[in-house]
Amino acid sequence: MPAADLNLLAINIATLSVLFFSANLLVVRTDKNHTYFPLALSFIGVAIVICQPSLKVLAPALQLSTLTLALPALLLIAPCFWLYVKGLTHNTLWRFEKSDIRHLALPGLGLLISLVTFWLPAEIHYSLLGKGDIAILEQTSALFRNFIYGLLIATFVLVLGWIAQSAFYLIKIIKRLQHYRNQLKQVFASTETKEIRWLSGLLLFIGIAWAFAAINLLLDNLFIASEFTQDTFQFVLLITVCFIATWGLRQKPGFEELYSTEPVDVEHQVSLAVDNENSQVKESENVSSEKYKRSALTAEMAENIAQKMEAAMASEQLYLDANLSLPKLAKLIHTSPNYISQTLNETLATNFFDYVNHKRIVAAQKLLLESELTVLDIAMQVGFNSKSAFYSAFKKYSQLTPSQFKQLSK
Numbered sequence: 001m002p003a004a005d006l007n008l009l010a011i012n013i014a015t016l017s018v019l020f021f022s023a024n025l026l027v028v029r030t031d032k033n034h035t036y037f038p039l040a041l042s043f044i045g046v047a048i049v050i051c052q053p054s055l056k057v058l059a060p061a062l063q064l065s066t067l068t069l070a071l072p073a074l075l076l077i078a079p080c081f082w083l084y085v086k087g088l089t090h091n092t093l094w095r096f097e098k099s100d101i102r103h104l105a106l107p108g109l110g111l112l113i114s115l116v117t118f119w120l121p122a123e124i125h126y127s128l129l130g131k132g133d134i135a136i137l138e139q140t141s142a143l144f145r146n147f148i149y150g151l152l153i154a155t156f157v158l159v160l161g162w163i164a165q166s167a168f169y170l171i172k173i174i175k176r177l178q179h180y181r182n183q184l185k186q187v188f189a190s191t192e193t194k195e196i197r198w199l200s201g202l203l204l205f206i207g208i209a210w211a212f213a214a215i216n217l218l219l220d221n222l223f224i225a226s227e228f229t230q231d232t233f234q235f236v237l238l239i240t241v242c243f244i245a246t247w248g249l250r251q252k253p254g255f256e257e258l259y260s261t262e263p264v265d266v267e268h269q270v271s272l273a274v275d276n277e278n279s280q281v282k283e284s285e286n287v288s289s290e291k292y293k294r295s296a297l298t299a300e301m302a303e304n305i306a307q308k309m310e311a312a313m314a315s316e317q318l319y320l321d322a323n324l325s326l327p328k329l330a331k332l333i334h335t336s337p338n339y340i341s342q343t344l345n346e347t348l349a350t351n352f353f354d355y356v357n358h359k360r361i362v363a364a365q366k367l368l369l370e371s372e373l374t375v376l377d378i379a380m381q382v383g384f385n386s387k388s389a390f391y392s393a394f395k396k397y398s399q400l401t402p403s404q405f406k407q408l409s410k
Contacts, residue, residue, distance in 0.1 A: 011234045012053040015241055019047040022245035033256075034095050035087025039248050042080035043241075048073035050237060067129050068117050071155060072110035074162055078169040079103035084248075085173050088196060089180035091255045106165055110158055113151060124148070170207060173199075184254060185353030186341060189324040189360075190385050194254040198247045205240065258327055302343040308333045309340070309355075319359035320383045326352050360384065361397045368406045375402050 026040035049070050055063045083103060087094035117125065127136040128148070137145045177200060184191040312318055312333050321328075329352075330337040344350055350358075360382040367378045379390035394402050 008053050008231045008234060009057055011231065011238055012050065015234065015238045016047055016051055016054060018238070018241050018245055019043045022241075022249060023047075025249060033087070033093065033253065035084060035090075035253055036248075037096070038080040038083035038087065039244075042077050042084065043245075045073040045076040045080065046237075046241065049077075050234070053234070064126060064130055065118075068114050068125075069111075071158060072107045072114055075110045075158065075165065076104075076107040078162075078166045079107065082169045082173055082176075085176055085199065088251060088253050089176055089183075090253065091183060091258070093259045094253070106158065106161055113154055113158070116151065120148075128152075170203060174203060180254065185351045187255070187258065187326045187352060189319065189353060189356035189383065190322055190389070191353065192385050192389050196251065196254065198243075198251075202240075202244065202247075257325070297339050297342050299347075301339070302347045305333075305335055305339055305343045306347050308335065309343075313359055317363075319356045319363070320381070322380075322383045322385050324356060324383070356383075357393045358397055361394055364390070364394065364402070365398070365405060368402055369409055378402070 020043075023040040023043040026036040026043070030037040030040070048066055051066055052063060055066060083096070083100060117129070120128075124136055124140070127133050134148075134152070137148055140148070177196065181191070181195055184194055188194065309329070312329070316332075318324055318329060318332065326337050326340060330340050333340075341352065344352055344355055348355065363382045364378050367373060367381065371378075373381070375390070376387050379387050382390075384390040384393070391401065394400070394405070398405055400408065
């Protein structure tokens with residue numbers, strides 16, 4: 001075997017090993033949380049699509065069958081990855097529901113074409129998929145030939161559909177992550193470990209890789225020799241798969257710690273927060289009334305909750321807790337999390353994240369002026385988990401860096 005083919009085989013086997021091993025570990029976790037199952041399906045889909053180099057050497061008899069299943073497998077990857085992201089960012093324990101079935105429409109259509117293809121005469125099946133030769137169709141009846149042409153056209157349309165489908169879910173995931181980060185700020189005082197930033201970097205890389213893969217796939221389906229080498233593609237894929245597998249296995253849903261507590265209606269809180277940012281005060285008040293028209297929280301009760309929060313923050317310095325969350329605060333002051341969130345959004349015109357971090361920055365400013373502690377020590381002492389998060393918050397609330405604030409205050 002030539003060295004180039006040997007390298008391709010080694011990379012392909014390594015990629016398939018990571019995919020199947022990771023998929024197995026993810027499936028084991030699905031009894032507690034359905035979130036991991038779509039990622040496992042996505043990995044299996046990738047494995048079916050890219051396994052040809054290994055099967056060519058190790059199991060030639062399976063080549064044609066897996067090639068036939070490549071179309072539905074290809075169409076399965078993006079929606080399954082979307083469902084995985086949806087599960088990670090869901091504010092309650094996510095379960096696969098009937099409404100999620102619509103995401104499997106294109107893979108289902110691809111599977112139908114694959115099943116029809118399996119029923120074709122063996123020589124035609126092999127000639128079309130194994131050799132990419134349609135000349136054999138000239139020996140068949142006009143009706144049968146037109147039927148096969150219809151299948152080929154439908155396959156090509158679905159390949160084009162995969163390109164559009166992938167772009168659609170890529171955009172959908174980006175929007176979901178933006179919305180998710182707004183949700184986090186309604187519930188947690190520190191969000192750095194929950195923001196799934198690795199996924200944002202991955203999406204940028206996938207976007208670039210998707211463009212190359214789409215061009216390559218189009219060229220192959222148009223029977224034009226592709227300029228992209230298989231070994232380069234397989235090597236990049238191996239790195240990508242290892243990256244996703246590593247983070248996918250260690251990543252927990254952002255709201256997982258709240259699953260056993262009273263649910264917080266963060267959807268309404270996020271919507272209201274966005275409205276407060278984009279509208280005038282009078283308009284925001286109208287939106288606020290609409291959002292909470294069924295709430296039993298009165299203005300007097302909200303004012304009382306605001307005072308209780310202020311008292312708890314002042315006397316117990318709860319903001320110093322790096323893991324402070326809305327449910328934890330609610331438990332400490334014996335109030336409903338939803339009432340606290342409504343009070344923050346309506347009465348104090350802020351969210352939980354900004355409310356707590358403003359307290360932290362005030363405490364940090366005092367330490368900067370009265371102590372000789374380093375910036376990192378101060379950041380940790382007032383409740384931040386990282387220096388970068390502290391700098392970002394400090395600049396937001398004071399329009400100065402910590403060092404600039406200290407210099408100007410002398």
